Structure formats: structure tokens, C-alpha cells
Amino acid sequence: MSSDTHIPDVHRTLQERIRLLSAGTKYDSCNQTAVCHAFGPDGRCIQLYKTLLTNHCSGECLYCPNRSMRDTSRASLSPEEIAKITWSFYRKNAIEGLFLSSGIIGDPENTAYRQLEVVTLLREQGFNGYIHVRLMPGTPKHLLENISEYANKFGINAETTSSVNYSHICPNFDYQNDVLMRLKWIHDMVRRRRSEHNDTRIIGANDTQFVVGLLNEPDRNMIQTVNRFMNRYGLRRPYFMSFDPVPGTPLEKEPSSPRWKETRLYQASYLLKDYGLKARDFDPIFDDTGNLTDDDPKILLAAANPDMYPVDINSATRHELLMVPGIGPISAERIIHADTISSEQELARIGVAVSRARPYIRIQGKSQTRLDRFWKSGS
Amino acid sequence: MIMRFQRNVRGILTACRATEKYNDIDIIFSDERSLSTQLIGYAENEIETQRSSSFDTLWDNCSISQLVAAVFFRNDPGAIDSYQSPVEFIETVLRHRKCNPLELVGLLKKCKGRKEMLYIPQYREGHRYFRYMKEVKKEFYHMCMFTRPELFGNVLIARVSTDHRTSDMFCQWLARKNPDIVIGVIDKNISWIGNGNLLGFESQVCEVDPSFLVDLQSGDNADKGLEDLWEIYYDSQYISKRRNRKLASRMQPAISANFSTMAKNDRYRVEKGTGNCTLDEFSKDCENL
Ligand code: SF4
Numbered sequence: 001m002s003s004d005t006h007i008p009d010v011h012r013t014l015q016e017r018i019r020l021l022s023a024g025t026k027y028d029s030c031n032q033t034a035v036c037h038a039f040g041p042d043g044r045c046i047q048l049y050k051t052l053l054t055n056h057c058s059g060e061c062l063y064c065p066n067r068s069m070r071d072t073s074r075a076s077l078s079p080e081e082i083a084k085i086t087w088s089f090y091r092k093n094a095i096e097g098l099f100l101s102s103g104i105i106g107d108p109e110n111t112a113y114r115q116l117e118v119v120t121l122l123r124e125q126g127f128n129g130y131i132h133v134r135l136m137p138g139t140p141k142h143l144l145e146n147i148s149e150y151a152n153k154f155g156i157n158a159e160t161t162s163s164v165n166y167s168h169i170c171p172n173f174d175y176q177n178d179v180l181m182r183l184k185w186i187h188d189m190v191r192r193r194r195s196e197h198n199d200t201r202i203i204g205a206n207d208t209q210f211v212v213g214l215l216n217e218p219d220r221n222m223i224q225t226v227n228r229f230m231n232r233y234g235l236r237r238p239y240f241m242s243f244d245p246v247p248g249t250p251l252e253k254e255p256s257s258p259r260w261k262e263t264r265l266y267q268a269s270y271l272l273k274d275y276g277l278k279a280r281d282f283d284p285i286f287d288d289t290g291n292l293t294d295d296d297p298k299i300l301l302a303a304a305n306p307d308m309y310p311v312d313i314n315s316a317t318r319h320e321l322l323m324v325p326g327i328g329p330i331s332a333e334r335i336i337h338a339d340t341i342s343s344e345q346e347l348a349r350i351g352v353a354v355s356r357a358r359p360y361i362r363i364q365g366k367s368q369t370r371l372d373r374f375w376k377s378g379s
Numbered sequence: 380m381i382m383r384f385q386r387n388v389r390g391i392l393t394a395c396r397a398t399e400k401y402n403d404i405d406i407i408f409s410d411e412r413s414l415s416t417q418l419i420g421y422a423e424n425e426i427e428t429q430r431s432s433s434f435d436t437l438w439d440n441c442s443i444s445q446l447v448a449a450v451f452f453r454n455d456p457g458a459i460d461s462y463q464s465p466v467e468f469i470e471t472v473l474r475h476r477k478c479n480p481l482e483l484v485g486l487l488k489k490c491k492g493r494k495e496m497l498y499i500p501q502y503r504e505g506h507r508y509f510r511y512m513k514e515v516k517k518e519f520y521h522m523c524m525f526t527r528p529e530l531f532g533n534v535l536i537a538r539v540s541t542d543h544r545t546s547d548m549f550c551q552w553l554a555r556k557n558p559d560i561v562i563g564v565i566d567k568n569i570s571w572i573g574n575g576n577l578l579g580f581e582s583q584v585c586e587v588d589p590s591f592l593v594d595l596q597s598g599d600n601a602d603k604g605l606e607d608l609w610e611i612y613y614d615s616q617y618i619s620k621r622r623n624r625k626l627a628s629r630m631q632p633a634i635s636a637n638f639s640t641m642a643k644n645d646r647y648r649v650e651k652g653t654g655n656c657t658l659d660e661f662s663k664d665c666e667n668l
Contacts, residue, residue, distance in 0.1 A: 015611050022615035035523050036630075038645045040617040041652045043626030049612065088605050089612070091535060091557065092527050094641065126559050244620070259621065338499045349506070350499055 009076050017075040018051070018085065024066060025050035025101055027241045028209065034096045034130060048132065049089050050099040051082060053114055057103025061159075061170045063214060065246045066103045072248065079118040086122060090129050097130030097152070098122065108136040108178075112143040119150040132204070137170070137178035141185055148189045148203075155207030156182050161225040165215050183208065183233040190234065209239040212265060213257020218290030220282070223268050227279035230272060237273070240265045260294045268297050274329050275322045277301075299325045302360055310362040313341050326356030340364070381405045386480050388469045392446040394484045408480040450487060451494040465494045468512060474544040475511035483508065515543050522549045525638035528562075529602050534595045536563040540637070547571050551584045563592040606641055613645060614653040622652060 009017070028050060036045035054076035057066040065072060077085075082100070089095040100118055105111045112135060119131050133147055133154040147154055158179050160166045166175035173179065186206050193203045208229065210222060229235040242257040271277045275298075284304035287293055293300070302309060302325055311320045313335060321332040331351040341347060342364055348354045361367075382397055384390035386408045394406050441449070447465055465487075472478050486504050490496040500509045518541060526549070528537035535557060539546050546566035554562045554573030562573030570589040575582060627649040636643040 015608065018608065019611050019615050022612050026616045026618055035520070037524055038613060038642070039627050039630040039649065040613065041624065041627050041649050042618050042621040043623040043630055044616070044618075044621075045630065046613065046616055050616065085608070088602075089609065091530050091560075092602065092605060092609070092641070093523075093537075093553070093556075094527060094609055128556065128558060334495075334499055337495050339501065346501075 009074070012075050014081065017077055017081075020073055020075045021052040021055060021077055022050055024052045024055045025099065027244075028099065028101060028134065028239070037094050037096070046094075047096045048099040048130065049086050049095045049097070051077065051085075051101075053077060053079075053082070053100065053102035053111075053118065054105060055103050056105065058106060059104045059170070059172045061172075062250045063169060063211060063243060063246065064249065067249060070246075070248045079114065079121050082118050083121045083125065083127075086129075087125070087127065090127070095129070097132070099132045099134070101134035102136070104136055104172075108138040109140050109143065111136050112139045112147065116143060116146050116150075119147060123150045130202075132207070135182070137173040137182065139182060144182065144185055144189065148186075148193060152202055153204030153207050155186060157209045158183070158225070158229070159209070159211050160214065161210070161217055161221040165217060169211075169214060183229070183235075187233040204236075206233045206235050207237070207239070208233075208235060209241055211243050212240045212261050213243040214251075214254075218286075219261070219265060219268075219292045220279075220286050220290035222265060223272070223282055224279040226269050227272050238269050240269075258294075261292070264292045264294065264297060268292065271297060271301075276319065296325065298323075299356075309360040310367050311360060312362045312365075313347065314364065324357050324360045326353035326358075326360075381407060383407045383409055384480075385409055386473060388443060388466055388473075389446065391469050391473070391480060391483055391487070392443070392450050394480075395450045395487050396446070398484065398488065406481065406484065447494075450492070451490070452492040465497060468497045471515050472508050472511045474515045474548075476543050478508075478511055515545060518543055519545045519548050519552075521634065521638065522546075523552055525635040525642035527639035527641045528553065529600055530560075531596045531600055534561045534563060536565065536592065536596055538565045541566050547584055547586070554583060561595065563595055565589065565592055606644075609641060610644065613648065617653050619652070624649070624652075 012020075034047055036047045038046040040046060052066075054074070055066045055072070056074050056076065057064070058068050060067050060069060064070075082098070086095070086098045090097070098118075100115055102111050102115060105114055115133055115135070119133060122131065131151045131153075133151045135144070135147070135154055135156050137156055139156070144154070156179055158166075158175075160169060160175075163175040166173070166179070183206055190203055190206060206229075210225075212222070226235065226238045229238065240262045242259055242262045243251075243254070244256050245252045245254050268282060271281075272279070281301070282292075282297065285292065285297060285300040302323065305323075308320070308323060311324055313321075316324075316335075318332055318336060321327050321335055322329065327335070328351075331347075334350045335341065335347075335352075338346075338350060341350075344354045344358070344363065347357070347361075347363075382394075382404050384394045384397075384406060390408065394408075397404060398406065443466060451465055469483065469487075472483060473480070482504055486502070486508055487497075489502055489505070496505070498509070500506045522539055522541070522545065526537050526539055528535045530536075535553065537549070537553060539549060546564050546569060550562055550564040550571040550573040553564065558574060560574065561577050562571075564571040564573065568589060570587050570592045571584055572578065572580060572587045572591070573584050575585050631642075631646055631649050633646065636646040
């Protein structure tokens with residue numbers, strides 16, 4: 001046990017508490033496509049002040065560094081302190097807003113009250129920036145409603161893909177009731193707020209995070225769940241966090257999830273959201289255990305459907321263009337609206353990653369086969 | 380006949396229409412910096428002649444969107460919004476230090492009514508102007524990302540050094556973000572005030588004498604200690620197992636270090652890395668505090 005784990009909050013400096021509580025949120029993704037203000041040495045952007053209200057927690061989630069049974073340094077920040085730090089960073093143009101999460105202070109209701117206190121205080125002080133609140137499973141509906149008055153985005157982490165797995169890793173909560181029902185309420189609230197014309201705040205879509213590689217959940221289940229959440233709860237972007245065993249937790253001996261898994265799942269989620277694919281479209285590219293391999297899923301999908309290629313750039317439909325590796329939604333639109341395209345250079349100017357797209361396209365009747373491939377094929 | 384237009388969106392669009400209507404005119408642009416989209420100003424000698432002709436009275440009363448519709452008559456309803464706005468394109472490239480409004484008029488005419496051609500360039504000038512647009516936007520975004528203003532009393536002052544005419548845009552952006560306080564942006568020998576209405580100015584963003592901002596800086600600098608706090612926060616967000624210097628250097632490019640000391644320090648830590656800051660590491664660190 002480290003010597004400072006039982007130091008009471010009052011004896012910690014503000015700096016110590018900021019460090020502890022922000023470190024507790026470093027795995028939380030908060031991308032909201034606004035201005036990023038700094039990038040860490042790991043290449044991830046910093047655009048919000050991310051903090052926990054407290055890392056004291058009465059929950060016992062098996063993987064979490066804040067679980068009640070774990071012997072660790074604990075600290076809290078008051079709503080006033082969080083508001084003050086947020087303002088200072090915001091005025092300094094170092095952030096766009098606040099991402100607020102917390103350990104459970106007694107029960108979800110009490111925790112949500114404390115979170116509400118922070119966001120109310122900031123808005124009452126005239127804070128104009130972005131506020132993202134990560135709520136606790138089981139947060140009562142009336143508090144979700146109250147928080148939706150002030151926050152731009154709020155959501156509850158699903159962590160996993162099924163009730164059985166969830167009850168195993170988060171024994172204090174119920175997946176159906178405390179998570180899914182809340183995600184449904186949030187979806188309804190977001191839709192209602194967006195339709196209210198007098199509401200000028202940007203209301204984000206539903207938001208949730210999954211832990212990747214926990215309990216050996218196959219990627220197939222993850223992709224199916226994300227697809228279902230997109231349809232049912234209006235989920236726009238799922239967040240994925242690779243499982244990393246935390247010392248002093250029951251899962252400390254479990255292996256870490258490989259980093260690439262997170263990346264491949266993000267790529268798959270973009271294909272679901274922006275390319276119009278369905279979960280079942282990924283079936284040909286899973287391995288025997290229902291997992292993705294460490295390759296670009298779009299290239300694997302193209303390899304699994306060789307009859308679709310090469311695509312004629314000047315006559316292809318939007319969907320056909322989107323299925324070409326190296327062509328994204330924006331470049332597909334540009335191709336459709338451009339005059340006849342006659343060279344790879346023109347495609348490159350439009351924003352196509354030509355080296356990736358080359359094997360899958362035809363420009364004015366000519367396949368863009370590279371010479372080395374041509375010779376190898378023995379033609 | 381020589382016609383003079385203002386160097387702004389309305390001036391450019393009207394010049395396009397004028398060159399379509401009259402084959403034999405020469406056009407020139409007045410170079411005064413102006414944010415207004417007021418009516419075009421013609422060269423003094425020509426005013427009398429042109430005012431009485433049919434085209435200018437019509438065009439003077441046109442809205443910008445009507446002018447856009449007249450110049451970009453081949454509307455493509457399916458084209459995506461991100462490159463649909465000729466107004467944004469013209470406004471942006473006009474800020475580039477190398478932009479020549481005459482060339483720009485020529486480029487717009489070559490689009491033959493298709494606004495998407497501005498964003499899918501197919502001519503040499505088209506590529507150049509597309510690059511101008513990107514350079515201007517990049518300079519603006521970099522300012523928004525990495526400039527760290529200082530708070531003096533109730534005034535937020537930012538120092539920038541731009542290659543293109545973008546500091547007023549930045550002032551406007553900062554003012555929108557902080558509507559409750561006065562913003563000052565100092566760009567070499569040009570100074571801008573944002574939220575000027577709080578000081579009794581008529582417009583939200585306006586150019587002021589640099590000495591005016593010097594006077595405003597007399598309040599206490601409220602930022603003391605904040606940079607240390609930021610460093611603690613910055614370090615806390617780093618996952619050491621995921622160190623990715625290549626990506627980090629690309630995202631936080633060396634140029635970011637020119638914008639502020641905070642960005643400079645962040646850039647330094649991108650290169651050097653930062654210490655671990657996990658909860659457990661922190662406990663160990665505390666013993667050494
Ligand atoms: S409720 Fe949240 S903070 Fe508490 S143990 Fe579970 S995951 Fe960790």
C-alpha cells in the first residue's frame with residue numbers, strides 16, 4: 001500500500017487533486033469534433049477539461065481503478081473548484097469545455113445531483129462552452145431531464161454487449177434497467193430537445209463507451225451491439241476503450257487487449273455509420289472465433305467481394321464508390337459531382353487515397369494495374 | 380470604360396456580372412480593408428455614368444445570395460454542403476496575401492456557373508486558389524487551436540502574427556466564445572477589439588489603435604499559476620503505453636510552438652514525452668513532492 005492512500009481530501013493540494021482526478025478520466029474519449037487545443041505525446045487530442053468529481057466510489061466494477069474495494073489514493077473536487085478550473089482553462093483558450101464523470105457517491109441519484117450542481121453552477125455563471133456529462137447507470141429520469149437542460153452531451157457507459165457479461169463485471173447494476181432503459185430515455189430527450197426551436201445549444205447524440213477485450217467478447221457481438229444501439233438509441237459514435245488490467249483489481253491477471261482491436265472497431269463503426277453497412281455485412285471477414293483481424297476492415301470486405309471490382313469511377317453509384325478502399329463519403333460526393341475524371345491525379349486532388357484505391361477502380365475503361373502486378377500476372 | 384469595385388464578396392460577384400454584361404470594360408479593385416458588405420464603390424468618374432445605367436441599380440439592390448445565384452446559375456442540389464458555399468470561398472481567398480481579385484473574377488467565370496468547381500479545381504489558377512483557401516483556413520485554425528490569450532481584469536488579450544488577413548476572424552471567433560468580456564487581438568501593427576459593444580462600439584469586431592489595447596492591459600494579469608495547473612492536467616491525460624510520437628508531432632506541429640508559451644511547452648513534451656500519471660504512479664510521486 002502506498003503511503004498516501006489514506007490522506008484525507010482536505011490535506012491534498014488542488015494540484016494533487018486535479019492530477020488524481022483527471023488521470024482517472026484519461027481513458028475516456030470525448031471527441032466532439034470541435035477545436036482541439038493540444039495533443040498529448042500519445043497523439044490524442046485535448047479539447048475538454050476531463051475530470052472526475054471524485055474517485056471515491058461505492059461500486060465494485062471488476063476492471064475499474066476506482067472500485068470501492070481497491071486500495072488507492074482518493075480525492076474529490078467541489079463543484080466550485082471544477083467550475084473555477086474550467087473557466088480558467090476556457091478563458092486561456094486551452095479547452096472547449098468540460099467532460100464530467102465521477103465515482104458513485106453513495107448512490108447514482110446523489111452522484112447525479114452533484115454533477116447537476118456543477119453544470120448548473122457553470123451555466124448560471126454564463127459559461128458558454130461545451131459540457132459533456134458521463135452519468136452513472138441507474139440515474140433517475142428526473143435528473144437526466146435536469147441535466148439535459150444544461151449539458152450538450154450526456155450518456156451512460158454500456159461497457160459490454162450483454163446482460164450476462166454486464167452483471168459479471170458490474171455487479172451493482174442491471175444492464176437492461178440501469179443502462180439500456182436510460183439510453184432509451186436519453187435518446188428521447190435528445191430528440192425532443194433538438195426539435196425545440198428555442199433551444200440554441202448544440203445537443204449531441206446519445207453517447208456510450210464499451211470496454212474492448214474484456215471477458216473475450218467476440219468483435220462480432222460488439223459490432224452487432226453498436227449497430228443495434230445506432231438504430232434503437234440514436235448512437236452516433238461509440239467509444240471504445242481497450243481493456244488494460246489494473247493492479248489491485250480482480251482482473252489484474254487478465255491479458256491486455258491488443259491496441260489494434262480498438263482501432264479496427266472504430267473503423268468498423270465508421271463503416272456502419274457513414275458508409276451504410278449493416279452488422280451482417282461484416283460476417284465474411286470475421287475469423288473462426290468471430291473476431292476481426294488486424295487489417296483494415298474495408299480492404300478485407302473488398303477482398304471478400306471480388307465480383308464488385310473494379311468499379312468504373314465515372315459511372316459508379318455512391319454506394320459502389322463508398323465500397324472502394326481509399327474513397328470516403330466526401331470524396332465519393334465529389335466524384336459524383338465532378339466532370340468526367342480522366343486521371344489518377346484528378347482523383348488525388350479530389351481527396352482519394354489513390355494508392356489504396358488503385359486496384360479497385362477503372363478510369364475511362366482502363367484498370368489502374370501497376371506494372372509490377374501486370375508482369376507478375378504473366379499477361 | 381474602367382469600373383472600380385470593392386475588394387469584398389459583393390465587389391467580386393458584381394465584377395463577374397459586369398464583365399459578362401460589358402465586353403469592353405477594365406475592372407480595378409479598391410484595396411481598402413473593409414469588413415462591410417456595403418454596396419460597391421465605383422471610380423469617381425464612372426459613378427455618374429454607371430448609376431444611371433440599368434445594371435448597377437439592379438445589382439446594388441441585390442442580396443449577396445441573389446448575386447451568387449446569378450453568377451453560379453448551374454445549381455446542383457445534390458452537391459454536398461461542405462463545398463457549396465462560394466461566398467465562403469471568396470471571403471476566404473480574399474484574405475490571402477497573394478490573392479489577386481482580378482484573377483479571382485477570371486476563375487469564377489471559368490466555373491461557368493458551377494459552384495462546386497471552386498472546390499474541385501480543374502485549372503491551374505483553380506488549384507492555386509484552392510490552395511490559398513486551405514492556407515488561410517489553416518492559419519485561422521492554428522490560431523484557434525494554439526493561441527493562449529491572457530486575461531487582464533475583464534479583458535482577454537491575444538497576440539498573433541499572421542501572414543494573411545485572418546486576425547479579425549480570430550478576434551470574432553474568440554469574441555463569440557467569450558461573449559461576456561472584451562477581446563483584444565494584436566497582430567503586429569494591427570489591433571482588433573471583439574465584443575466592442577461592451578465598450579460602446581457599434582460593431583462587434585472593429586479595428587482600433589494599438590495604443591487603445593495597451594491601455595486596456597493595465598488590469599491585473601489573472602493567469603498567474605494557470606500554466607502550472609495546465610501542465611499538471613496535460614500530463615495527466617497521457618497514456619504512456621500508447622506513446623505515438625509520429626502522430627503527436629503531426630497533430631501538434633512544430634509551428635504550434637510559435638503561438639504561445641503553453642503550446643510551446645506542450646510541443647516540447649510531445650517530443651520528450653511526459654512522466655506517467657496513473658493513480659498508482661501518483662501515489663509514488665506524492666512521496667517525493
Ligand atoms: S461505478 Fe464507475 S467508478 Fe465506480 S467502480 Fe464502476 S466503473 Fe468504476
